[in-house]
Amino acid sequence: MKNFNLITVVFLIIASNATISKAQEGNTTGALEIFGSVDTYFKYDFDKHTNITSSGFTGDHNSVSLGMIDLGLRKSVGKASFLGEVSFGPRGQYRSLLNGDGNANNVDNSFHIQNLVVSYSLTDKWSVDAGFMGTFVGYEVISPSANFHYSTSYLFGAGPFQNAGIKTSYSFTDNIQLMVGLFNDWNEYQDLNGVSHFGSQLAYSPTENSSLYLNFLTGISEGGETAYTSGTLIDLVGSYSFSDKVSLGLNAADYTQAADGGYSGVALYPQYNFTENIAIGARAEYFKVKDVADVKGDDFTSFTLSGNFKHNGFAFIPEIRFDNSNNDVFLKQDLVTPKKNAAQFSLALVYSF
Numbered sequence: 001m002k003n004f005n006l007i008t009v010v011f012l013i014i015a016s017n018a019t020i021s022k023a024q025e026g027n028t029t030g031a032l033e034i035f036g037s038v039d040t041y042f043k044y045d046f047d048k049h050t051n052i053t054s055s056g057f058t059g060d061h062n063s064v065s066l067g068m069i070d071l072g073l074r075k076s077v078g079k080a081s082f083l084g085e086v087s088f089g090p091r092g093q094y095r096s097l098l099n100g101d102g103n104a105n106n107v108d109n110s111f112h113i114q115n116l117v118v119s120y121s122l123t124d125k126w127s128v129d130a131g132f133m134g135t136f137v138g139y140e141v142i143s144p145s146a147n148f149h150y151s152t153s154y155l156f157g158a159g160p161f162q163n164a165g166i167k168t169s170y171s172f173t174d175n176i177q178l179m180v181g182l183f184n185d186w187n188e189y190q191d192l193n194g195v196s197h198f199g200s201q202l203a204y205s206p207t208e209n210s211s212l213y214l215n216f217l218t219g220i221s222e223g224g225e226t227a228y229t230s231g232t233l234i235d236l237v238g239s240y241s242f243s244d245k246v247s248l249g250l251n252a253a254d255y256t257q258a259a260d261g262g263y264s265g266v267a268l269y270p271q272y273n274f275t276e277n278i279a280i281g282a283r284a285e286y287f288k289v290k291d292v293a294d295v296k297g298d299d300f301t302s303f304t305l306s307g308n309f310k311h312n313g314f315a316f317i318p319e320i321r322f323d324n325s326n327n328d329v330f331l332k333q334d335l336v337t338p339k340k341n342a343a344q345f346s347l348a349l350v351y352s353f
Contacts, residue, residue, distance in 0.1 A: 033074040036353055037145035039067035039091070043346040047333045051342035052323050054287075054300070055151035057091045057144075058346055067348070068092030070114065070143050079122075085115040087142075096142050096161050098187065113189065114142065114162075130166040132189045135159065136179065136201050137215045137235045139251035139267065148271060148279075149306045150317045150348040154287035155253050155265045159233065160186040160217070165195060177203040185221050196220045209241040221257075231257035245273045261290035261297060279308045299326040317348040 042065070043058045045051050050061050057067065068089035075082055087093060094109035117131035140147050140156040167181025179201040184191035197219030205211045215235035238250040249269030255262040265287035273279040283304040289297030306319040321344050323330075328338030 030075070030077050034072070035074070036069065036071040036085075037143055037350060038069045039144045039150075039348060039350040041065055041067055041150060041346055041348040043344055046343045046345070047331065047339075049331070049333070049335060051330045052151075052321065052344055054154045054157045054302075054323075055321070056095045056157060058151050058344070059090070059095065066090055067144060067350075068142075070145070072115070079120055081119045081121075083115050083117045083119070084113075086112040087114050088112060091144070092142060111189075125171040126168070128166065128168045132162060132164045133167075135161055135163050136167075136199065136213075137163075137217060137233065138253070139237050139249060139269065144317075144348065144350050145315075145352040148269065148281045148308060149283055149304050150319050150346060150350075151304060151321055151344075153251070153267050153283060153285050154263075154300055154302065155251055155267055155285065158255070158263050158265075158287070159235070159253065162187050162189070163197075163199065163217075164189050164191070165197070165199075167199070175205045177201075179203075183217075183219070185219070211239050213237040229257055229259040231255060231262065247271045247273075256290070259292075261292040263290055263297075264288050277310045281306055281308070296327075298329055300324070313352045315350045315352070317346075317350065319346045319348070320344070321346075 041058060042063065043060060045061045048061065050059055053059070066089045068087045068091040070085065070087045070092060072083065072085035087097070092114065093111060097111040097114070099106060099109050099111050113132055115132065115134055117129050117133050119127060119129045121127045134141060138156055138159050140152050142161060144150055163181075163183045163186070165181050165183030167179055169177060169179040171177045181199050182195045183197040183199055185193070185196050197217060199215070199217040201216070202214045203211070213236070215237065216233070217235075218230070218232040220230050233253065233255040235253040236250070239247065241247040247270075249271070250267070252266040254264040265285060267283055267285035269281060269283055271279060271281035283302070285300070285302045287300040287302070289299075291297050300323060302321065302323045304319060304321040306317055309316040322341070323343070324341045326340070328340055330339045330342040331337065332339050
């Protein structure tokens with residue numbers, strides 16, 4: 001509570017003394033931007049208990065529940081800039097951001113920081129960023145204001161949420177950009193074992209309607225007091241707009257870890273816009289937990305259908321989701337009998353500012 005009150009006071013003081021502008025292209029250099037979102041949801045599991053745990057942001061059954069409030073500050077003066085972003089609520093705290101012990105079951109989890117980044121542009125093409133950053137890997141993000149679907153994919157839940165470190169980006173042309181960086185272990189805002197990961201991103205935008213990102217992250221993670229394991233993640237993200245109404249997104253990833261096997265998967269995101277404010281979209285995903293020794297990993301297929309009804313910063317997102325597995329990883333209503341499939345329905349309200 002003390003942390004919440006302190007951060008709230010800081011935001012109020014800054015807001016009362018700063019020039020506020022909306023995040024948009026062409027903002028006057030030196031103006032302070034304040035942005036964020038709030039969200040809430042209702043979810044109903046057809047088995048009358050939480051069954052699809054991969055989508056940890058919709059963990060409550062038959063309840064009107066909190067998502068998060070997200071508050072961000074951004075300012076640029078000359079060649080230097082900063083980004084600070086904090087979150088409050090289950091989605092932006094213990095369900096994604098953890099305290100230093102890294103234990104998701106710690107009831108004291110109250111970490112708030114989504115982004116804390118200082119940037120400097122060495123030239124018009126070359127920049128450096130350092131701090132605690134939302135990951136460059138994957139198609140989906142923590143904040144629901146940037147996702148079409150309210151629930152999240154298996155690929156999102158398995159990959160990193162945050163990367164703390166230093167990175168540099170260089171634009172070879174308007175269409176090609178390369179980023180390389182040194183990072184802490186996944187989701188660690190401080191890593192007392194030292195910087196342990198190398199990451200890179202090659203971005204290519206051949207047209208205004210298409211983009212492609214090839215992401216790479218490799219390093220050594222702590223597996224206990226004395227155990228360390230190496231792992232390599234290769235991630236591909238793409239999008240293409242066939243017209244103003246039809247678009248398609250793609251996320252494919254493969255993670256290999258020596259001790260735990262890792263995972264692989266692919267997700268497609270077709271979307272159709274009826275109007276500027278009304279759209280329908282799907283997420284079709286296949287996700288495989290890799291086999292380890294004689295233990296066969298679980299396979300998952302998931303299909304999510306969502307609507308988006310928007311007005312200014314407000315969005316209403318009805319959603320239905322069906323998941324299946326090759327193994328009996330779900331439970332029937334009696335909480336005892338295993339089954340291979342699960343389904344849920346949700347209604348979400350998101351406001352972005």
